[in-house]
Amino acid sequence: ESENLSVDHRLSQVCEVLKENIPYYDWVGFYFKNGDKDELKLRSFAGEPTDHTIIPFGKGICGQVAVSNKNFVVPDVKAQTNYIACSINVKAEIVVPLFLNGENIGQIDIDSHTPDPFSKEDENFLQWVNERVAKVLS
Numbered sequence: 644e645s646e647n648l649s650v651d652h653r654l655s656q657v658c659e660v661l662k663e664n665i666p667y668y669d670w671v672g673f674y675f676k677n678g679d680k681d682e683l684k685l686r687s688f689a690g691e692p693t694d695h696t697i698i699p700f701g702k703g704i705c706g707q708v709a710v711s712n713k714n715f716v717v718p719d720v721k722a723q724t725n726y727i728a729c730s731i732n733v734k735a736e737i738v739v740p741l742f743l744n745g746e747n748i749g750q751i752d753i754d755s756h757t758p759d760p761f762s763k764e765d766e767n768f769l770q771w772v773n774e775r776v777a778k779v780l781s
């Protein structure tokens with residue numbers, strides 16, 4: 644229980660640090676597989692609260708990454724048909740899966756109010772962040 648609290652605290656800190664230090668990261672959150680269910684649950688975030696705390700596998704950008712196991716970079720959210728809007732201000736999104744022992748257990752999700760801001764550098768950086776987070780979770 645107390646170990647989980649400190650993990651939650653550390654995840655929140657990661658979200659805050661990323662949001663506060665990277666100008667085009669406007670919302671940063673970690674979703675994880677919700678027990679045995681085929682859905683994601685929001686665990687930590689920084690930015691505006693979202694209604695989408697539970698996302699079924701396959702739904703939206705996050706749900707698609709839960710099944711594809713691949714990074715998903717969205718330069719323009721308006722061009723996506725399978726997309727869950729959290730805020731009208733969001734222009735772009737990046738979701739990078741988080742692996743623990745080779746298993747896709749969750750993801751980091753970033754929304755941006757800037758159009759097309761994400762590059763391969765963000766993908767590499769967020770993969771590195773997720774590898775560090777996986778060590779905290781293991």
Ligand code: SME
Pocket residue numbers: 670672693695698702703704705706725726727728729736752754
């Ligand atoms: N836009 C996401 C939903 C999560 S919010 O961005 C916080 C999606 O399409 O899966």
